Amino acid sequence: MTTTPHSAGILKNALAGGSSGSTTGSNTREDTPAEPTNLSPLALKVAAGLRKSVIAPAVVSGTTRLVDFLIVAVVGLVSMHLGGVDLMSVTALLPVLSALILTAAFFQAADCYQIPVMRQVLAHGARIAVAWTLVVLTLYMIKSVGNFMRGIDEAVLVVWYGFGLAALLVARVVTSGLVRQWTRDGRLERRAVIVGGGQVAADLIHEIENQPNNDIRICGLFDDRKSARSPDIVAGYPKLGTVADLVEFGRIARIDMLIVTIPLRAEKRLLEFMKKLWVLPVDIRLSAHTDKVSFRDRASSFIGTVPFVDVVEKPMADWDGIAKRGFDICVATAAIIALSPVMLATAIAICLDSKGPVLFRQKRYGFNNEVIDVLKFRSMYHEMSDPTAKKVVTKNDPRVTPVGRFIRRTSIDELPQLFNVLRGELSLVGPRPHAVNAHTDNKLWDEVVDGYFARHKVKPGVTGWAQINGWRGEVDTPEKIQKRVEYDVYYIENWSILFDIRILLATPLALFKPEGAY
Secondary structure (H helix, E strand, C coil): CCCCHHHHHHHHHHHHCCCCCCCCCCCCHHHCCCCCCCCCHHHHHHHHCCCCCCCCHHHHHHHHHHHHHHHHHHHHHHHHHHCCCCCCCHHHHHHHHHHHHHHHHHHHHCCCCCHHHHCCHHHHHHHHHHHHHHHHHHHHHHHHHCCCCCCCCHHHHHHHHHHHHHHHHHHHHHHHHHHHHHHHCCCCCEEEEEECCHHHHHHHHHHHHCCCCCCEEEEEEECCCCCCCCCCEECCEEEEECHHHHHHHHHHCCCCEEEECCCCCCHHHHHHHHHHHCCCCCEEEEECCCCCCCCCHHHEEEECCEEEEEEECCCCCCHHHHHHHHHHHHHHHHHHHHHHHHHHHHHHHHHHHCCCCCEEEEEEECHHHCEEEEEEECCECHHHCCCCCCCCCCCCCCCECHHHHHHHHCCHHHCCHHHHHHCCCCEEECCCCCECCCEECCEEHHHHCCCHHHHHHCCCEEECHHHHCCCCCCCCCHHHHHHHHHHHHHHHHCCCHHHHHHHHHHHHHHCCCCCCCC
């Protein structure tokens, strides 16, 4: 593997003591007061260079495929329209459908959707030209031997071929430029951190680097050992801290994968590590290159020829994340339009009920423990508001206004969070975001529930699986927060668009059971 200029720059600047620029969203921990950190200056500098989100190769390939299909279909229909063919007839639609099937087959066979190929403009263009020529020649052969395309003149195929080839080549030149730029920026890669050190880690790194067309970028190592068996530099990569430090590092840096090099036979040590690491929204894989064990396909994966055991998969990755985001935008927009009279009436009632702003902003934990400002209709007297949630709202709480009691019991106070959804801070469905100081029995919830932060592996939601199952409102016992976390983790592990729809449809019914909502 050849390290990209971006990845090399991160490590070079960090090791040299230089500073790395960072690009973050406007709602991350950078916008909040600095928190104590145990990370070394070296680890912080490496993390600063890894804050820009990566672009999944699967998404790039899939989007390119869709663009190709769109070009083939549109140019084909325009060509037939110019040739006098009725576009609503079977004579037009069947050839287009056939062309799409042939495009999928020939372009895939020519490796037109491989990222390494996309970086090479001339080679990429040649593959496109050959594959598209085969598509049109096949259509011509079909026309020549049967009646399938008897209503289409050869001139239509010539126009389709010429303009189709031109459009496909222009699109691929643009794609190649973007892919090369993203590669230089270090965004078209899978970022991995090695857990463990010493010679075993060095051997694994060398094996990964020797795999052709490999998109793995090693960002550093974390190891609890401090003896000579775990030096500060392994195969040219720095040791950035301990496994405990890795959790904090993963909250700052955009990491895709953790590769654990500890032998599979060291079960106790592996369990200790997994207990700490599984809360991160990343793939976790155990290196099996030294164990010589065969695994089922669904339990194993390969980087080139290097085997791994898949322990934890990153939730809602690649197209799943895009599908969920698209669903959120469409439904949230429709909900805002439909519920705008309710929100307007609520705003007027709040103004008439007590002095103060209509909206209340509270800092809560979002995806990967980022702190976000969650919007709500103000339900407390302004002078008694509790933006840090130091005191849990209880039944007949004197801080809550008369209007506030109603909108809290009906969850109308949560409706402004639809704007958080449009801003990308929340999802419609997911674990509910908790205030940063949420606690029970004077203990923060991450101290009450082991693995609490695993619920932050996805974006929090306006509603959730726990809420429609009765776990909403006041949390006054450890058992209640434990149940919330159990339902949240179940949702993360079983997510689908249909599951989201089911929860959204059940949410209005859950509002008729306001137990615990004060």
